[in-house]
Amino acid sequence: MKTSSRVGCLFCKADVEVSDLLATVEGHNPVCDSVGARCPACGESLELRVSGRTLAVGYTYWAGSMHFEAMSEVRVPGLERVACGPGEWAASLDGITFLARVPGSLLQM
Ligand SMILES: [Zn+2]
Secondary structure (H helix, E strand, O other), X not given: OOEOOEEEOOOOOOEEEHHHHHOOOEEEEOOOOEEEEEOOOOOOEEEEEXXXXXXXXXXXXXXXXXXXXXXXXXXXXXXXXXXXXXXEEEEEEOOEEEEEEOOHHHHOO
């Protein structure tokens, strides 16, 4: 796995800064532990998963249950998950914390 602070978009193939991508996160999917994001270059929706220092870019699909399929993975120096409350997802990179929440429609109980 390569080490980089940039990752390729699955759609437009642009090499985008991981921090620019993380700035767009919204909608944590607790089932897959993935989080939605938007390519800063083309605006297409991407799914991300952060585990340790590894950022996976892929998509989710339904096959009886939700699955996350990683299409590319990079090791990002300084990237880490941050502990946060239920219904939230947070990761930090270079001292900046990026926060996403479970979509409000799932929390309106
Ligand atoms: Zn793109």
